[in-house]
Amino acid sequence: MRSTVIHGAGDVRLEDRPDPVIIEPTDAIVRTVATCVCGSDLWRYRGIGDVPKPVAIGHEYCGIVEQIGSAVTGVSVGQFVIGGFYHCDNTCPTCRKGAQANCPNGGAYDGCQAELIRIPNADGTLVATPELPDESQIADLLTLSDVMGTGWHAAVSAGVGPGMSVAVVGDGAVGLCAVLAAAQLGAEQVIAMSRHEARQQLAIEFGATSVIAERDEAGAAKVRELTEGIGADAVLECVGTEQARLQALACARPGATIGTVGLPHGELPAAQLFWRNVGLAGGPAPVRAYLPALMELVLAGRIHPGKVFDLELPLAEVAEAYAAMDSRRAIKVLLRP
């Protein structure tokens, strides 16, 4: 089967690799219907993350169950399934608290930009659609593997609820999904911060009530203008850089919470958070916790997070997919094996 392998900065290749096989009785093999490139894959592509040796890459996918281990009872061959970027047993105390991204019996996995994938902890990880989805639903469903669940986690971590004002820092696929999440969770004001016209438009489609192109203090001042002069009740930080975190803090009112899902780089302004009574919560999204409810919203046609894919390519052109996202020519690229 063909699988995407990263060899180093700027060097991803589609290569022939042996088909994955069932190793543990709890494994399943999934034939991917669609996969995609994540913003976090770009860390290695850009040479910021290490690539000590060539490694299969990718962690977002949906597909058809091709084979199951002897202990798997929750999904069956032929079903259409989605799994999060972190496998989990979904039964341990940590998972039962809704913190599946920290399941002590789970783990991260890679190699999903491929035709076939081995999924450990299949029963805990995979969620099947009630029937095979329509072709038009594939892109929406694929986002539930990571970006939509991650945007949702930002909003849940920040305690977003009805009537609240929410500012979103970051206009990548996760930031846009966070806009969608905030709107779905009942926020009265959803303020998207973006200066890219296509992303601004999509933010509005997703439910943003205002778009702010300014950054830094000018951007924060605009947020305050929209929020009785005090800042937003919740801020969703979907980038992870120190600049983005300071932007989020500047946009938050006293007593607000910042929901953060961008991989953290740099230190936190501990004293400022404290004196301004601004909370910070979040981390890797427990996608599995949100998957069933989000799947229902997608299958009912109530949300279309798949609009974050503004480019679709055959898996054979995976190198171009990385290049397009790296240069910000594309927000997010869907790949078809």
Add this chain to the structure above:
Amino acid sequence: MRSTVIHGAGDVRLEDRPDPVIIEPTDAIVRTVATCVCGSDLWRYRGIGDVPKPVAIGHEYCGIVEQIGSAVTGVSVGQFVIGGFYHCDNTCPTCRKGAQANCPNGGAYDGCQAELIRIPNADGTLVATPELPDESQIADLLTLSDVMGTGWHAAVSAGVGPGMSVAVVGDGAVGLCAVLAAAQLGAEQVIAMSRHEARQQLAIEFGATSVIAERDEAGAAKVRELTEGIGADAVLECVGTEQARLQALACARPGATIGTVGLPHGELPAAQLFWRNVGLAGGPAPVRAYLPALMELVLAGRIHPGKVFDLELPLAEVAEAYAAMDSRRAIKVLLRP
């Protein structure tokens, strides 16, 4: 009138000072019935906080309104009142969000370990009891000026609610009040961390279901033993040192929130918080937000936070009050003018 003045490390004196007078029409003058020494006063007493020149000290009090400015309508002369350690207008957008400790029209004030105090923003700051309280209620009511509201804020910031497991780091007056708050807010398990027998006993009186004497990893391991092996749903950090914050993090399960109210010293372990999905929230307590509800609990005899006072002295012995708290001979000292 007599007022406590700090001259430098280890040097507090009761001195004769001019009676305070109404300056703004929104001021009130309060004759203190009781006041006390705060753990945060000890920073200056211990020479960690600067004392560039002698200054009147103290910010916790309850007393009788002696005089009001021409614009004050919410309290009247002769009423028994309590105010938080930060005055606020209680009407601006920040206050209406429940973040009164960050009121842009408010401020901190000092000089409350005295016979008379000038309270700015009297209408926004002071809450009067329906009638003059019984002598036996004074200690309980005095805690609502700071420590009980601060312990409550730790619990509210951590999202404590029914059925939750809560660990409390810090066995000072605030930590003990946080134990009481967690129990009142419906926590199923309240785990107090203390190795002082008197404080352990008080924690149990306040609703602790377990007491852990161990610290560091041994303490965290004990918390995990009590919480299905994963850590507490919420941790209340009532100290502020880096060690206390790391202790709190070690006791928190993935997805938990740390409510923090200790004045922050040192940096935050940003990456650990993120990867473990542990949130952090809190800051100076919006005492005014909690005062009415807590006053009701006290007047109904349902909570007795005044038990944190294990020493009562006349105001004339204020120097001994500081010395007793500094040496940990007393948890908290109540002073009578």
